[in-house]
Structures are given as structure tokens and as C-alpha cells.
Amino acid sequence: MTYAIGVDFGGTQVRAARVDREGKVHAHRFVATAATNGPEAVIGQIERLVGAVMEDVGRAEILGLGVGAPGPVDPVAGIVLSAPSLHGWIDVPLRAILRERSGLPVAVHNDGNVAVLGEWRFGSGRGCRDFVYITVSTGIGGGIMADGRLLLGRKGMAGEIGHMIVAEHGPRCSCGNRGCWEAVASGTALSRAAGTALASGRRSSILALAAGEPIAGRHVMAAAAEGDEVALDLVRREGELLGLGLVGLLHLFSPERIALGGGVMHGLALLEPHIRHVVSERAMPAYRDVPICAAQLGDAAGVIGAAALMLADTSDFNP
Amino acid sequence: MTYAIGVDFGGTQVRAARVDREGKVHAHRFVATAATNGPEAVIGQIERLVGAVMEDVGRAEILGLGVGAPGPVDPVAGIVLSAPSLHGWIDVPLRAILRERSGLPVAVHNDGNVAVLGEWRFGSGRGCRDFVYITVSTGIGGGIMADGRLLLGRKGMAGEIGHMIVAEHGPRCSCGNRGCWEAVASGTALSRAAGTALASGRRSSILALAAGEPIAGRHVMAAAAEGDEVALDLVRREGELLGLGLVGLLHLFSPERIALGGGVMHGLALLEPHIRHVVSERAMPAYRDVPICAAQLGDAAGVIGAAALMLADTSDFNP
Numbered sequence: 160m161t162y163a164i165g166v167d168f169g170g171t172q173v174r175a176a177r178v179d180r181e182g183k184v185h186a187h188r189f190v191a192t193a194a195t196n197g198p199e200a201v202i203g204q205i206e207r208l209v210g211a212v213m214e215d216v217g218r219a220e221i222l223g224l225g226v227g228a229p230g231p232v233d234p235v236a237g238i239v240l241s242a243p244s245l246h247g248w249i250d251v252p253l254r255a256i257l258r259e260r261s262g263l264p265v266a267v268h269n270d271g272n273v274a275v276l277g278e279w280r281f282g283s284g285r286g287c288r289d290f291v292y293i294t295v296s297t298g299i300g301g302g303i304m305a306d307g308r309l310l311l312g313r314k315g316m317a318g319e320i321g322h323m324i325v326a327e328h329g330p331r332c333s334c335g336n337r338g339c340w341e342a343v344a345s346g347t348a349l350s351r352a353a354g355t356a357l358a359s360g361r362r363s364s365i366l367a368l369a370a371g372e373p374i375a376g377r378h379v380m381a382a383a384a385e386g387d388e389v390a391l392d393l394v395r396r397e398g399e400l401l402g403l404g405l406v407g408l409l410h411l412f413s414p415e416r417i418a419l420g421g422g423v424m425h426g427l428a429l430l431e432p433h434i435r436h437v438v439s440e441r442a443m444p445a446y447r448d449v450p451i452c453a454a455q456l457g458d459a460a461g462v463i464g465a466a467a468l469m470l471a472d473t474s475d476f477n478p
Numbered sequence: 479m480t481y482a483i484g485v486d487f488g489g490t491q492v493r494a495a496r497v498d499r500e501g502k503v504h505a506h507r508f509v510a511t512a513a514t515n516g517p518e519a520v521i522g523q524i525e526r527l528v529g530a531v532m533e534d535v536g537r538a539e540i541l542g543l544g545v546g547a548p549g550p551v552d553p554v555a556g557i558v559l560s561a562p563s564l565h566g567w568i569d570v571p572l573r574a575i576l577r578e579r580s581g582l583p584v585a586v587h588n589d590g591n592v593a594v595l596g597e598w599r600f601g602s603g604r605g606c607r608d609f610v611y612i613t614v615s616t617g618i619g620g621g622i623m624a625d626g627r628l629l630l631g632r633k634g635m636a637g638e639i640g641h642m643i644v645a646e647h648g649p650r651c652s653c654g655n656r657g658c659w660e661a662v663a664s665g666t667a668l669s670r671a672a673g674t675a676l677a678s679g680r681r682s683s684i685l686a687l688a689a690g691e692p693i694a695g696r697h698v699m700a701a702a703a704e705g706d707e708v709a710l711d712l713v714r715r716e717g718e719l720l721g722l723g724l725v726g727l728l729h730l731f732s733p734e735r736i737a738l739g740g741g742v743m744h745g746l747a748l749l750e751p752h753i754r755h756v757v758s759e760r761a762m763p764a765y766r767d768v769p770i771c772a773a774q775l776g777d778a779a780g781v782i783g784a785a786a787l788m789l790a791d792t793s794d795f796n797p
Contacts (some may be wrong), residue, residue: 195729253614290634305629306629306630310624310629310731311608313768314764315732315733317732319730319732319762322725322762324723324726324760325643325644326645326646327722336761337760406655410641410642411636411637411639412629412631413630413635414631442655443638449632
């Protein structure tokens with residue numbers, strides 16, 4: 160049997176998995192990222208996890224190592240240009256380093272691109288030529304498959320779908336801009352909206368569900384599931400704001416399907432009617448029937464998609 | 479010598495040209511569209527124009543006939559799905575009809591896609607793998623080249639770049655939605671803003687320049703060129719609104735270059751500083767150096783791009 164190794168790392172976790180040609184995960188390990196210790200510490204974590212998921216498997220059975228890295232990545236050069244959530248990651252030639260140390264073929268892409276590749280080959284996007292994957296959690300990220308290929312653009316920087324402007328004078332975004340889709344519709348934005356609603360003195364079960372923790376999207380969703388009115392209002396508004404961006408993506412990319420993942424999407428059943436309402440009111444008729452569905456691979460989309468970089472039948476994903 | 483014939487038609491004109499492999503136009507004819515007379519009348523106009531630009535050239539020298547049609551087109555089936563500016567154009571199998579009558583190979587795409595193809599192969603996008611072309615006139619249209627291929631999406635409907643939502647509660651758009659980029663930043667929107675500014679009683683040379691005609695973008699640009707303050711305010715705001723959409727397109731597509739064409743862009747020199755200001759304030763740093771320049775082919779982008787459908791070295795543009 161042959162496998163590819165997939166690695167996905169960010170500010171919170173480093174993950175590695177051994178994946179077969181059907182996208183099945185045979186071994187999966189993760190650790191908390193040594194985010195403040197510089198690139199060499201994190202690269203050491205990657206090496207140890209890769210070693211662990213390759214145990215009991217002959218080297219000849221491993222096709223290669225695919226990596227999804229946070230922040231902008233130059234996939235042609237295999238360089239992580241910057242990783243804002245990690246200390247000291249500027250222009251790290253990760254492909255060359257890992258190739259030398261592992262002896263394996265290596266490909267490096269950004270995490271949004273490997274996640275869309277995973278969902279497209281083995282999850283919610285199977286069978287589509289044109290597909291958009293969106294992850295809504297702290298921020299809004301994702302990626303685009305166009306005619307069966309990753310949309311990369313100059314320096315591999317295409318697909319920053321959280322950074323369309325949907326409100327000129329909207330709240331400040333993590334990128335420095337104002338009114339990006341991410342700034343109004345991410346989990347962070349939903350938490351802020353919940354704080355504002357509760358500060359107005361409306362009665363709600365959200366605070367009790369948060370139980371002293373900072374209010375997060377999941378507390379709002381849990382309260383809404385119980386019928387809490389403040390939470391239901393917040394969910395309606397979150398669905399509308401997600402819908403505004405989705406309408407633009409439908410018109411720009413004309414995908415056959417859009418898949419939604421990330422923490423906020425655990426509440427997709429509650430959000431969906433509001434998203435659907437905006438799409439049916441605002442998208443042009445020919446785009447309204449495009450399925451908007453849940454992503455299928457959950458947290459594993461990244462490692463599976465990273466492995467898929469080495470499972471591709473063409474060289475499209477591995478410049 | 480070999481040539482391709484390009485046809486571009488819309489609510490105003492039907493154009494045809496004979497174009498060589500270097501994109502040079504050897505014959506170019508146009509007539510006012512028989513827009514209210516149904517598909518057969520317009521198809522007859524196309525046939526006559528094609529015949530005219532093929533005069534004096536042997537049939538063996540003609541590679542084929544490419545067509546840019548208004549509204550959504552299914553390029554795989556060669557069917558014009560609907561053409562809002564023309565009477566009776568619903569599901570017209572234009573490729574089959576023209577192939578039968580002309581005996582030539584025929585390809586049909588929508589007008590935005592043929593225009594970006596023309597600018598990319600023979601104009602402002604030459605040498606780019608990733609390129610966005612935008613035309614700002616009555617509406618906002620355009621198209622996208624991604625990794626050297628037309629971005630088509632499901633049913634060839636990708637690239638409706640005028641219909642990203644940039645203002646949730648903005649003015650009504652021609653598509654029925656509110657707050658699309660087209661609704662706030664097209665020539666139509668600029669005319670409306672000029673009307674509002676003049677209704678407030680501010681002194682301006684715009685009215686004198688319009689000389690009794692409805693106020694159009696070109697009157698605003700002409701007044702601004704003379705230093706008229708109302709017009710300069712309108713131009714500043716138009717540049718800002720164009721910039722808002724451009725920031726989203728930079729982040730989504732990461733093009734190597736963006737080209738702007740269409741009537742409003744005759745004022746590009748006046749608009750450019752305001753566009754640049756928004757991009758430098760709002761785009762992420764790695765995207766700020768992307769050239770935003772004038773389209774080069776003017777009104778001929780459509781016929782040249784339509785001809786380019788038959789000049790392609792691959793079958794990418796001619797499914």
C-alpha cells in the first residue's frame with residue numbers, strides 16, 4: 160500500500176497524518192504548537208510527528224510529504240512568507256528544509272488551499288470541477304477550486320475570501336482594513352456582537368452557558384438551540400452577514416457547490432435558513448440553486464488536503 | 479495568411495472583425511443592433527457582417543468564428559441563455575445555427591469573457607498568467623484569467639465581478655439586488671450621484687457641459703478636468719468606490735495586473751490617485767504593488783477576444 164504524509168500547522172496545533180490514495184487516515188498525531196519558540200522548534204515538532212505517523216511503514220511506501228502552513232506561502236518556491244500567528248516565521252524555506260531532513264518529496268501550500276484540496280478530493284467537494292470551501296472560525300478563510308485546479312494567483316496568494324469588503328465603514332479587520340467579510344461575519348465578530356447585545360441588558364442564557372469563559376460562537380449557538388431570543392437574533396444576523404459574502408462568491412466563481420466549515424459552522428442548521436434567505440433574495444436567479452452545504456472532513460481537512468498534494472495525478476498542486 | 483473572425487454583439491451594436499494571429503485587425507464592420515426584432519434578425523446581421531469582413535479572403539484562410547454574446551452564455555453547449563438587452567433571446571443555440579450557416583468552426587462565450595481574453599492575449603494583460611479585466615460603463619463587467627485560462631465556473635457563469643455586494647443597504651442594482659459594486663460605482667451610479675449633487679444647488683460646470691443631454695460620466699470627467707469642484711468631489715468618490723471592489727478582487731484572485739476599460743475609464747488619470755489611495759490603505763501589503771492600468775484595445779477588445787477564441791493554441795477557450 161502507498162501513502163502520503165500530510166502536515167497542517169498553525170498558531171494552536173501541529174498535526175500530521177498518514178493518508179492513503181482514497182483519503183483514509185491511517186495514523187494521526189498532533190501537539191500544541193511551540194508558537195513562541197521560533198521556526199526551528201516548530202520544524203522539530205513537524206519532524207517528530209512525521210516520524211511517528213510513518214512508524215511501521217516502509218519508506219518505499221511513502222509518496223511524499225505535503226504541508227499546509229499558516230499565512231501567505233509561495234508554493235512555487237516552497238517558502239512560508241510570513242505566519243502572523245507564529246513567532247519569527249519570515250521567509251522560511253520550509254520545503255527545502257523538510258526535503259533535506261526527510262529525504263522525501265515535499266510540497267508546501269497555505270492552509271486554506273490544502274483544506275479546499277482535501278474537501279474537494281475526499282469530502283464535500285467530490286465530483287465538482289468548480290468548488291469553494293469556506294472556514295468560519297476566529298477569521299474567515301478558505302480556498303477555491305476552479306475547473307479542477309487550485310486557484311493560486313500571483314505568489315499563490317489568491318483565495319483570501321475573508322477579505323472582500325462588504326461594509327465600507329465596518330469594524331476593523333485583523334488585516335488592518337475595515338469592513339472585510341471576516342470583520343463582520345467571523346466567529347470573532349459574532350462574539351463581539353453577543354457582547355454588545357448582552358451589554359444592552361437583554362435577558363439571555365448565553366452568559367450562563369459561557370459560565371465565566373469569554374463568550375464564543377458556540378455559546379451563542381447553544382443558547383439559540385434552546386430558543387433563547389437574543390441568541391436567535393444574533394444567529395439570524397450572522398446568517399445574513401454570511402449570506403452577503405456568499406452572494407459575491409457565487410457571482411464571481413460560479414461554483415457547483417459551496418462548503419462551510421470551521422467552528423461557527425457547528426451551528427449551520429440554525430444559520431442555514433437565514434443564509435438561504437439572503438441568497439434567494441440577492442443572488443441572480445441562475446445561481447440560487449447552488450448547494451451550500453457542510454464541510455465533511457472537520458479538523459482533518461488540512462492534513463488530508465496536505466497529503467493530497469502528493470496524491471495528485473497531475474503536477475497542478477505541486478509546482 | 480490565416481485569420482479568425484470575431485463577432486461581438488450587445489444591445490447597441492453588432493460588430494465583426496477579421497483578425498490575424500498577432501491580434502491585428504484587417505477588417506472591421508459594425509451596425510446598430512436590431513435589438514427589438516428577435517434573434518433571427520440579429521443573426522442575419524451577424525451573417526452579413528461576417529460575410530463582409532471575409533470578402534477578398536479565401537475560405538481556407540479562415541480558422542473559425544468566435545462570438546461574444548451579451549448575458550449568460552453556456553459556452554460548452556454554445557447557447558445564449560438570455561440576453562436582457564435584446565428582445566426574445568432565450569436559449570438561442572447560436573453556435574449550432576452559425577456553424578450550419580457559415581460552415582465554419584464556431585465558439586460562443588459571454589462578452590465579458592471574450593473581452594478579457596482579447597486584452598490578455600493582445601492588450602494590457604499580455605504576459606500575465608493571472609489577470610483581471612474590468613469594464614466600467616453603464617454597468618460593471620469583465621472577466622478573469624486564472625493561471626492562463628478563462629475562469630468559467632459552472633455553466634460559464636463565473637466572473638460577474640459587478641455583483642459583489644459592497645454596501646448591504648446600498649442602491650438597487652440592475653440585477654435586482656442591492657448594493658452591488660455595479661450599483662454604487664458604475665457610470666450609471668456616477669450619473670445619479672451627479673444629479674443628486676446638482677440638485678443640492680452647488681454651482682458646477684457639469685450642467686453646461688451636458689448641454690441639455692442627460693448627465694453622463696463623461697460630462698463629470700470633463701468638468702473635473704477643468705477643475706470644477708463638484709465634479710472633483712464626484713470623481714474622488716467614484717475612485718474610492720472603485721477601489722473598494724478592487725481590494726476584494728486583489729485578495730480573491732491575486733492577479734499580476736488589473737486593467738480598467740469602459741466609458742468611465744476615459745477619466746482614469748483623474749480617478750487613479752483616489753483608487754490608489756484606497757488600495758494602499760486597505761489591501762494587505764503583499765497585494766499593494768499590483769499594477770492597475772488602462773485597458774489597451776478599447777471598443778475592439780470584444781471582437782479581438784472573440785477571434786482569439788479560434789486562435790488559441792489549446793482547447794481551453796473553446797469547450
